[in-house]
Amino acid sequence: MKKTLNFSKLFKVMIIIPAVILVAGVALLAILGGNTDPAYTMLNLGLAVVLKTILSAVFAAGLVLLYFVIRFRKQGVLMGLCSGLGAAVSALVAFFLCIICRAPLGNTTFATALAGVCISYATSVIFFSRFSVRRSRKKNTDNTDNNYSEASSSVFSTMLIMLVIVLAVIICGFAVAAVFSSTFLMLYALPVLLSAVVAVLFTLAVSCRMYANKA
Amino acid sequence: MKRLGKSISVIIALLIIVFSVLTVCGFSYYKGDFEQTVIRGLEDVDRGIDIGGGAKVILGVPNAASGDEAPQISTDVLHDTAQVIEDRAAKFGLKDYEVYVNRAQQTVSLVVPNDVDCEYSAAEVASYLTTYGDLTLRGGSSYTDASIDSSNSQKFTNPTEDSLQIILGTDNVSEVQWFKDTSEGTETYWVSVLYDETGLVTLANATSPDTGYYYGGTVSIWLDNVMLSMQQVEEANTYGEFTFTNEGMTQQKAKLFTAIIDTGVLPTADLSVVSVQSVAPSVGNDSGNIVLFAGLAALVAIAVIMIIRYRLSGVVSVFAMVLQCAVLLAFITGFLVDGGIMMSVAGMAGLAVSVLLTVFSSGLIAEKIRTELRHGSVMGNAVTVGIKDSRNTILDMSVVLAVISLVGLFLFGTSGLSIAIFGGSVVSGVYNFCIVLFIGAIANCITGYFVPQLMLRSLYSFSCLSKPSLFGGAKK
Known part of the structure; x- marks a missing residue:
């Protein structure tokens, strides 16, 4: 019999892992400070960056929620909220992984966080689609656990290949950076890889689980 | 879902290859001693600070x-x-x-x-x-130093003698804009400075044939101690507008002077x-080779994994991925027009996410076909189900990522909204990421769904290629 990952059991683990990353990141930031690019050290422009980031996160989550509502009607609100949670955690994890790995904070950190957000949203969309199809085909809305397990396993088998691809891409980038002695790119390789893995797993195990329970 | 003609997949594959070669290599020819670029290639990419220094x-x-x-x-x-x-x-x-x-x-x-x-x-x-940024209109046009600037144009600095008399200063400037003049058959770029009421009167008096001290003489316009232009006063200036150009004035220079004058001192x-x-570029001194080799190695790695896992569907995914890369590269370079965007590491990350989106999309179709075949579906049915089931998911992914990038574009870019709220833009790298991702998400509807489905529907028309094992299904 084919073994699949049981995402119901991963729920607690995938809450603990991002929490540990966030706590460790905040602690490191407090103790050592960020390995910050000079462009972000000044007070007023640093504040503008923070404001822009918060505003764009709120706008983006709101617009995605609106799209889900137009596309999936009532279920869209829940989808938007759950996928937004996944994306927010993925962005924070990516940001704090950069701090833990001592990657220089700057444009590339924001890009890393945004990449985590994109991967998380892509995972959510694939899950919602698979979950809805399974539920409508079986006409069985009560059996949430089965639908969730099947949908998450199906999404994970697809996402596993994608994670292997992300891993391969990052290994290639790391190898080339090592050959050409580019420490800048080498410092970002681990945060990008880990944030992609956490984004997929957290979205599937926590935010999609929350959606499946409430839907 | 109907099968398509065998030639469709071959034509699409050839078009993708030709388009990709053109976007990478570009196309230019020599007219006399001057190189005329028709299609901008990889060499024409403008590199940001972290890549190009x-x-x-x-x-x-x-x-x-x-x-x-x-x-x-x-x-x-x-x-x-x-x-x-x-x-x-x-x-x-x-x-x-x-x-x-x-x-x-x-x-x-x-x-x-x-x-x-x-x-x-x-x-x-x-x-x-x-x-x-002090803009002054001065009587006369004397200067002490003349040199050649970095654009090989003459540069006159430090006003002296008659040029020390200031007619109008920055305080009187109310509006500035640049424009292109093609009335004489050639393109000339001008900067127009519009003065306020006080400036209008002062300018009219200074250039009047009756009372004007400068009528018949010369006036010059200076940005701090650099003379931007000098003009002969042949008629009274009663409209409060002073337009200027010089021999070396180009569109970019006109934009630069306009930006400086418009923001004030x-x-x-x-x-x-x-x-x-x-x-120095933060990526490393050999940044061009690093980006090129890392990109090529990543593309080869993705191609190998996709082909091993999905066989023929994987080959289709590789073509889709190459097309997405080519479309994004064409956008980055500007392709046929002299424009494009500046590439930074964050922009490269946007490109990587966009390419992964296409691999995700074509991978979804391939995975569905593989699953259907392993559940015993016949070839035609598996391809139809694979394409139909993935359509909405691919569209949703593209729209969601386009929305996210659009928000980033408005808030982190140099758009009117961003400037209105925050002044200038500080996180230009995020703008780069977002603009590449936005184009990637839009293009993904074609590269991640339309092209793979056309190729797949055409490919299984070949009798030798319609075996389930070639699409990741079981051998028996």
Whole structure:
């Protein structure tokens, strides 16, 4: 019999892992400070960056929620909220992984966080689609656990290949950076890889689980 | 879902290959001694500071180090100065720049990429953007120094004798804009400075045939101590507008001067350029090769994994991925037009996410076909189900990522909204990421769904290729 990952059991683990990353990141930031690019050290422009980031996160989550509502009607609100949670955690994890790995904070950190957000949203969309199809085909809305397990396993088998691809891409980038002695790119390789893995797993195990329970 | 003709997949594959080669290599020819670029290739990509390096200009108090009567610049003034410089850079249309303040040393620094889209060098663009910005209309056109600037144009500096008489200053400027004039068969770029009521009267009086002191003589316009243009006064200027150009004036130079004049002078005249430095690319000195080899290695790795896992569907995914890369590269270079965007590491990350989106999309179709075949479906049915079931998911993914990138574009870019709320743009790397991702998400509807489905429907028309094992199904 084919073994699949049981995402119901991963729920607690995938809450603990991002929490540990966030706590460790905040602690490191407090103790050592960020390995910050000079462009972000000044007070007023640093504040503008923070404001822009918060505003764009709120706008983006709101617009995605609106799209889900137009596309999936009532279920869209829940989808938007759950996928937004996944994306927010993925962005924070990516940001704090950069701090833990001592990657220089700057444009590339924001890009890393945004990449985590994109991967998380892509995972959510694939899950919602698979979950809805399974539920409508079986006409069985009560059996949430089965639908969730099947949908998450199906999404994970697809996402596993994608994670292997992300891993391969990052290994290639790391190898080339090592050959050409580019420490800048080498410092970002681990945060990008880990944030992609956490984004997929957290979205599937926590935010999609929350959606499946409430839907 | 109907099968398509066998030739469709071959034609699409050939078109993708031709388009990709053109976007990578570009196309140019020589007309006399001049190279005419028709299609911009990989070599024409404008690199940002972190990939291509840049020039850094530091504004400070000239005798601060010696401590002799050096004026103290408050933190607020330093930040206001940084904001004006940012506004200038944003209005000029710089897509990648860094402005930062050092409070301890009382300096404001601006970094401009070496590949800046201007005839001036990066250092000269940075020097102009950090200039005090005092625009003066002066009687006469005498100067003490003449030199050749970085764009090989003549540069006259330091007014003297009759040029010391100021007719109008920056305070009287109410509006400035640049425009293109093609009335004489050639393209000439002009900057138009519109003065306020007081300026209008002063200008009319100064150039009047009856009372004007400068009628029949020359007047010149200066940006700090650099003469931008001089003109013979042949008629009275009663409309309060002074338009100027010079022999070396180009569109980018006109935009640069307009941005500087439009934002006004810096908050203090005590700050001046104390240092001009070269900034090395943070990716590494061999940044071009690093990006090229990392990209190629990643593409080969993805191709190998996709083909091993999905066989023929994997080959289709590889073509989709190559097309997505080509579309994005064409957008980055500008392809047929002289434009495009500046590439930074963040932009490369946007490109990587966009390519992964296409691999995700075509992978979804391939995975569904594989699953259907392993559940015993016949070839035609598996392909139909694979394409139909994935359509909405691919569309949803593309729309969601397009929405996210669009928000980033408005808030982190140099759009009117961003400038209205925050002044200039500080996180230009995020803008780069978002614009590449936005184009990638839109293009993904074609590269991640339309092209793979056409190729798959055509491919299984070949009797030798319609075996389930070739699409990842079981051998028996």
